Amino acid sequence: MKIAQFKDATEYVWLVADHLFRLGHGGSPPQRQFVADADEAHQLALSGACAVVGMSLDDVVTCSLANHEKAPEITTFYGVLRGFLSLCAEAAVPDFKSLRGRVVAIDTYTGYASALFEILEKQGLECETDFRVALAGATDLRFAKLLQGDFSATLLGAPFDLLVQEQGFHSLATVLEALGGYQGVVFSAHRCWLDNNASTARHLTGVFANALIWASLPQNGPTLLQILGRGLPDSTSATTVARIADRLFGTRSEFCPDGALCRSDLRGVLRLYAKYRKVDLRTYDLAKVIDQRFLSLI
Numbered sequence: 001m002k003i004a005q006f007k008d009a010t011e012y013v014w015l016v017a018d019h020l021f022r023l024g025h026g027g028s029p030p031q032r033q034f035v036a037d038a039d040e041a042h043q044l045a046l047s048g049a050c051a052v053v054g055m056s057l058d059d060v061v062t063c064s065l066a067n068h069e070k071a072p073e074i075t076t077f078y079g080v081l082r083g084f085l086s087l088c089a090e091a092a093v094p095d096f097k098s099l100r101g102r103v104v105a106i107d108t109y110t111g112y113a114s115a116l117f118e119i120l121e122k123q124g125l126e127c128e129t130d131f132r133v134a135l136a137g138a139t140d141l142r143f144a145k146l147l148q149g150d151f152s153a154t155l156l157g158a159p160f161d162l163l164v165q166e167q168g169f170h171s172l173a174t175v176l177e178a179l180g181g182y183q184g185v186v187f188s189a190h191r192c193w194l195d196n197n198a199s200t201a202r203h204l205t206g207v208f209a210n211a212l213i214w215a216s217l218p219q220n221g222p223t224l225l226q227i228l229g230r231g232l233p234d235s236t237s238a239t240t241v242a243r244i245a246d247r248l249f250g251t252r253s254e255f256c257p258d259g260a261l262c263r264s265d266l267r268g269v270l271r272l273y274a275k276y277r278k279v280d281l282r283t284y285d286l287a288k289v290i291d292q293r294f295l296s297l298i
Contacts (some may be wrong), residue, residue, distance in 0.1 A: 001030045001031070001050060001051070001200060001204070002030055002031040002033055002050055002051070002225075002269070003030040003031070003032055003033070003034070003051075003052045003053070003054060003204070004032075004033045004034075004035055004040075004041065004044045004045075004050035004052070004053045004054070005034065005035065005041075005051065005054030005055070005185075006034065006035055006041070006055070006138045006139060006140075006157075006185070007034045007112055007138065007139070007140040008081075008084070008091045008138075008139050008140075008158075008185065009081055009084045009157055009159070009185075009254075009255070010046035010054050010080055010081065010158040010161075010185055010246055010250055011032065011034075011231070012159065012228060012231060012244075013208055013211050013255070014030070014032060014208075014211070014246075015148075015211055015227055015228070015230070015231045016078075016211040016212075016214060016215045016224070016227055017029035017207050017208065017210070019210035019223075019227050020210070020211060020214060021207075021280050022102070026207060026210055026211065026214075026298075027203055027206060027207045027210075028207070029207050029208075029211075030204060030207075032054070033050060034138070034139050034140075035055075035138060035139055036141065037107050037108055037135075037137045037138055037141075038055065038056075038059055038062075038107050038108045038110045038111045038138075039108055039110075041053055041059055042055075042057040042059060042062060042063050042066070042110070043061050044162075045059075045060075045064055045074060045188055046066060046068045046071065046074070047068050047070070047250060048070065048073075048190050048193070051189055051190075051193050051197070051200075052187055052188070052189050052201070052204065053188050053189070054080060054164075054185050054186070054188075055185065055186070055188060055277060056110075056111045056112060056184050056185055056186070056269075057076065057183040057184070057186050057197070057261075057266065057269050058110055058111050058112070058114065058183075058269055058272075058273055059110055059140070059187060060074060060076050060113055060188050060289055061074075061269070061270070061273055061284075061286070061289070062110050062290045063188070064281070065083060067081075067286075070190065072191075072291060073151050073190040073191050073192060074188060074190065074191075074196065075188065075189065075190070075191050075289050075290065075291045076186040076187065076188045076259040076289060076290055076291065076295075077186075077187055077188070077189060077194060077201060077205075077290075077293070077294040077295060078187040078201075078204075078205045078208075078259040078290040078294055078295050079183065079186050079256035079260055079261040079295055080184070080185040080186055080187060080208075080256060081172070081183045081184045081185045081254050081256060081258070082176065082182065082183060082184050082254045082255075082256060082262070082265060083145075083157075083175040083176050083182055083254050084157045084161075084184070084236070084247070084248070084254045085112060085115070085155045085156070085157050085174060085175040085176075085184070086155070086156055086158075086161035086171040086172075086174045086175075087116065087119060087153060087154075087155055087172045087173045087174075088146065088153060088154060088155075088156045088161050088164050088165070088169050088170070088171055088172075089152060089153035089169060089170060089172050090146070090149075090152050090153070090169055091168055091169065091170070091173075091229055093152050093153055093172075094170075095112065095172070096120070096123035096124075096172060097108070097123075097124075098139065099120070099125060099130070099131050099152065099153060100125065100130050100131065100250060101130075101131070102122070102131055102151070102153070102161055102183065103131065103132045103133070103134050103150075103151040104116070104131050104132070104133060104134070104151060104152065104153050104154060105131060105133070105134045105136040105142050105145065105146070105150070105151040105153070105154035106130065106134075106135060106136070106137070106154065106155070107135070107137055107138055107139070107142070108135055109135075109276075109277075110132055111144070112155050112175070112184070113274060113276070114272035114273055114275070114276040114277070115155070115179060115182050115297075116155050116267035118178075118179060118272050118275075118276070119173055119178045119179065122178065130227075132150050132217060134149065134150070136150065138151070139155075139156055139157045139159060139210065141162055142154045142155075142160075143163065143164060144272070145242055146164060146169065147164065153172070155175070156249050156250050157184075157242040158244065158248055158254075159247070159248065160246050160286060161231065162240055162243050162247060163232070163233065163236065163240065165240075165246075166236065166237060166240045170171065173236060176254065177273045179268060180263055180268070181260070181262060181264050181265040181268055182269060182272075183261060183265035183266055183268070183269050184206050184254075184267045186261075187205070188231075189201065189202070191291070194291055194293075194294075198293070202294065205294060206260055208259075209258060209259065212255055215245075215248070216247040216249045216250075216253070221245070224239075224245055224249065225241055225242060228241055228244055228245055228248075229241050232244070259294065259295040260265065260295060260297075261290070266286060270284070
């Protein structure tokens with residue numbers, strides 16, 4: 001099957017799954033179609049052009065509220081990661097106050113934009129008053145544009161946050177440090193597709209979970225470094241590859257164990273969604289977009 005997703009930390013689990021499958025040690029992973037931005041993810045999710053779309057929970061909420069005939073069909077059935085997001089800045093921006101008058105990039109005003117704006121507001125910085133906003137696409141695209149100087153700072157997901165740090169950029173904060181918790185990527189699909197393809201959905205999540213477990217085992221560390229190295233720029237140092245492996249799969253990993261969603265992370269998404277989109281969610285029932293046949297809430 002095919003899955004549409006961002007080229008973020010999710011992909012590095014699939015690279016492990018690809019490796020295990022070639023060795024005959026795991027089920028077949030999906031083909032991946034990388035999206036350029038959240039708007040493309042929304043279009044694919046709502047149209048059903050791709051059965052499963054990996055996008056942030058914020059994006060799932062946006063799709064469920066859309067003026068689209070398939071909006072009521074949108075559901076999430078597996079939690080992928082809580083964040084892996086760092087606010088990365090150029091060397092000329094050593095602290096938050098140095099962002100005044102500069103350009104900060106986001107994908108679109110959906111996704112993680114609300115988390116970014118909240119982090120900056122906590123530091124006394126107001127959007128479009130203290131800094132300007134640029135729409136720059138998905139995290140891998142923002143990574144490249146940050147390196148070429150198109151803007152001064154942006155949220156980057158792993159491994160791109162560590163890759164830019166290797167190039168002299170630095171992290172001002174992480175989402176988990178600043179907000180305490182925020183649900184990131186989930187797998188989403190149409191309810192009717194899940195009803196008719198439950199075994200396929202369970203195969204997908206099973207392959208993902210098994211690859212995640214394998215990657216976290218210390219005895220697989222040397223092979224893991226080789227797998228990750230093949231998925232990173234050739235110039236990436238061995239030290240940075242090791243840091244990326246630890247960040248993704250070490251004891252402080254931000255992947256969701258067994259696909260579980262944390263209630264406090266969900267509340268954080270809804271709170272910031274309402275605040276920065278100016279949408280009244282007091283009667284919004286998030287439970288209606290979570291299919292608990294495949295995941296648990298903690």
